[in-house]
Amino acid sequence: MRATAAVLLVLCLLTVSHAWDCQEVVNIKNLMQIDAGLGQVVATDTSQIPYYLVGDKWIRLPGSLKHITVGPAGIWGVNKDYAIYKYVAGNWVKAEGLLKQLDAGGEQFIVGANMNDTPFCLTRSATVGYKGPGSPLPWTGLPGAVKYYSCGPFGCWAVNKNDDIYLMSLNQDCQNNGWSHIDGKLSMIEVATDGSVFGVNSAGQVYTRDGITASKPEGTGWSHVSTCMHMKHVRAKLQNYVII
Template sequence: MRVTAAVLLVLCLLAISHAWDCQPVVDIKNLMQIDAGLGQVVATDTSQVPYCLVGDEWIRLPGSLKHITVGPAGIWGINKADLIYKYVAGNWVQAAGSLKQVDAGGNQFIVGAYMKDSSFCLTSSATVGYKGPDSPLPWTGLPGSVKYYSCGPFGCWAVNKNDDIYIMSLNQDCQNKGWSHIDGKLSMIEVATDGSVFGVNSEGSVYTRDGITASKPEGTGWSNVPMCMIMKHGTYNLGHLWVIS
């Protein structure tokens, strides 16, 4: 028997009973990566076409991207050549540098992972003020080696090539005090605008971090989010969990 695998986007809502109510999103398919922040949702598909959710409609954005992110720092993306772009006035403007993954969820600063798993940060003043090639881009190198990076109001989270999990306090000027190791294993991780943390492990299971507060940004432990299929990527914002099979 021939088996065909489908790339499916699933939207899950946290009900009053604290259980998840999940349903397929039928008006878009073949997604590869998705990111949500500040009430906005962006995604790329397996053909590297970028999209933005406007109301209930997925709008195709110009260009070709393998990774896209949205947050307080705006909308940023990476193409297949690892070139960096910012979405400015309806068009993509190339930014100096090279990254394989970028995140705009921090307090108006952006962070990203380079192809050799080194990581970098761009200050809020440079990020928000970037309009084109004449704008300065003082990238700051960060410690450690990570493959996936995501920030929120209480700190930045990352995973390395061994799926080890770390958290770092990082401010608008890219100043930090280094990484702290967190228990567990995840292959990707995302931080929401409200500080919630979700991730997917190498087996396709989805987890959320419990007990995260401003005074305890590392939280208290992991809880599994039950899914009816194997997932590979996810993001969370405003009570909505978006996951891709």
């Protein structure tokens, strides 16, 4: 999907054949990136304007961001200079550190990757307690190199510059046992609030991971999802609501 294309909402449950019916969301064009969590949807456009979806209306948020995320950890974003911000009481509050991408989908902790593809984690206590300058922000560096990183209730998924896929068990204190390689190739990957995993490959094809449970967070395999066009970015929202 080109950056100038309208965002599409997939408003149905996946069928046995993993086919979707796509419906265009009105009054929004030129989206670059979109994220969803806990029933909320946020996005940024090609002018780096952030938005929040209320019903079927996009509400402009203040500031300028190239990446935005929403989830149990709140609403966070990064700008073109990689500066990090948290949305607090209607305003963006600058946070310490530099990241190119971040995700708020974990159990109230934040993960992200910097310009060198180094992954980081911010603990739940630091994330929830952050109100502005002066609040501690002990970013924890993690092993490996990732270009895109997303977390859910059963683990954190990431892809590297070679489109290799990895899974990490990460708790609210950023403790982990390292990365486990997962079969397949994806250029970006996202995890829903219910643990569902979706990804897009370099050809714009969408896949979902089957068999994910708390006892088997790696799942059992990939299924191709038939879509109405080639995609660049996919984001899962709850169990039956996928945003592309």
